Amino acid sequence: MSPIHEGLFAPALRKLEKWGPLSEKDCAAIQAISFTTKHIGVGPYIVRQHDPVESVCIIISGLAFSSKTVGDGDRQIVALHLPGDFLNLEHAMLPTADYSIQMQTAGTVALVSASTLRELAFGHAAIANAMWLDTIVDGSILREWTANVGRRDARTRIAHLLCEFAVRLHPAGLTAGNSFEMPMTQEQLADAAGLTPVHVNRTMRDLRQDGLISTHRRTITIHDWQGLTTEGDFDAAYLHPIAPQGSSCFQAVGYMHSPERLPAVVTA
């Protein structure tokens, strides 16, 4: 562990540990892996749809987003990534990208080769555990986004996304009181919500006029959290908030999933 790398993985370690405490051996293994870091600006693709991918990226600082491009050139944003997040953990296992990744704000990412990550995972159950869980929670968020664009009207979609941003940015220390810096432009918000930028703008104006939020430059202030969650049909359960940390590798898993009860319909 060279000094130059020291602490770079701190956010990622914190993230992985949320899913279950890691032993000293696990932590040491993580800190021993070889990786490179790269400062990346806004614009260029970190991963590009249809391209082969050999590295898994972890955000050290900055924000990033994933998107898919459809036939007519329109874009759907399918994920927002915060510091400490894996950008493309699936590419530890898959060779080809089915989506693209770009930075939303300039920042630094760490690159780990897919094979290194696979060795790490398959040599350390607690790490595999954490990575699998990370993949699973990303899937849950994706289901919510699918329902959001598929079955909610514009106002509800935008309110919902704003609620998700607030909840996810908070533990990352990216909120101040009821305010946070918008992690997207209105055009990107449109691409995340499946709307046009113009309609996003009008919708946010309505939310403003109804006193739910206010905006100043790129800063959003939520004045009525209760109201916004109602408008946005928002229930944070799909974010699968983290279990408190325990001391043994699998304690957290045990906490998250205490056995011996079947869903009524199946047992009936």
Next chain:
Amino acid sequence: MSPIHEGLFAPALRKLEKWGPLSEKDCAAIQAISFTTKHIGVGPYIVRQHDPVESVCIIISGLAFSSKTVGDGDRQIVALHLPGDFLNLEHAMLPTADYSIQMQTAGTVALVSASTLRELAFGHAAIANAMWLDTIVDGSILREWTANVGRRDARTRIAHLLCEFAVRLHPAGLTAGNSFEMPMTQEQLADAAGLTPVHVNRTMRDLRQDGLISTHRRTITIHDWQGLTTEGDFDAAYLHPIAPQGSSCFQAVGYMHSPERLPAVVTA
């Protein structure tokens, strides 16, 4: 392995083996796990959104789908499950369902306790490997569905879903030439596409009139595959078609992800 259970896991074993060959030891471990089977009809919930879940389900026969319900009662279908598929592999790790599962056609599911599945995965790297990959591919399909409902018009959405059905049903032996039994009613297709049943009906009529497909009862025949994929902006890459099988546990993984090349933008 009691005779009554013999072969019940065959579809699931095939599925897992697609992701990488399993050793005899792995196979034996799978066949040794305790599970129950249950015949389930159309209608009742197998897993219900917001409920605690203790079992992972695997379809032995029949079709199933996952859906989320939003505030106003509308429903978004977020996944279609074929025989051999896990219905809710994430519940090996998560205690609470963020979506619901129902059978689309009556069939049989196998139930395995989440803890049993976790033990299986964490005791057998190749199995963990396969399960993680399964989770990952489900995520890829979900991203495509998100883009589908978010950024494609009605005609394209429906054509895309029909293409996906054709491609996924084929290896399951559920197609006959260019025809297959529709795995959904038009109402469900609407819930998958983020449209109304009425509009789905009109859209399918248009596809029929344009000679792309024809329908007879619940049977769909595709007359112009090339045309339908074009109309549907369909590229099967997101289904991450399976690597050919090798002989050692990780050979297939190696095949899927051959290292030592970084995406251009990152290396530049």
Next chain:
DNA sequence: CGAACTTTTGACAAGCATCAACACGTGTGG
């Protein structure tokens, strides 16, 4: 054979997209 579900069609309404123009903030080069 009848009830319940599914598919189909029509008439009409509404939400969101499109096109166009302008305002605002920021960074850059003359």
Next chain:
DNA sequence: CCACACGTGTTGATGCTTGTCAAAAGTTCG
């Protein structure tokens, strides 16, 4: 330091895609 270009946000006018409501025909199953 100002002028200018560029990205982003804002608003208006208009129209199309899709939703809503309603009713009837076809299909499935007890």
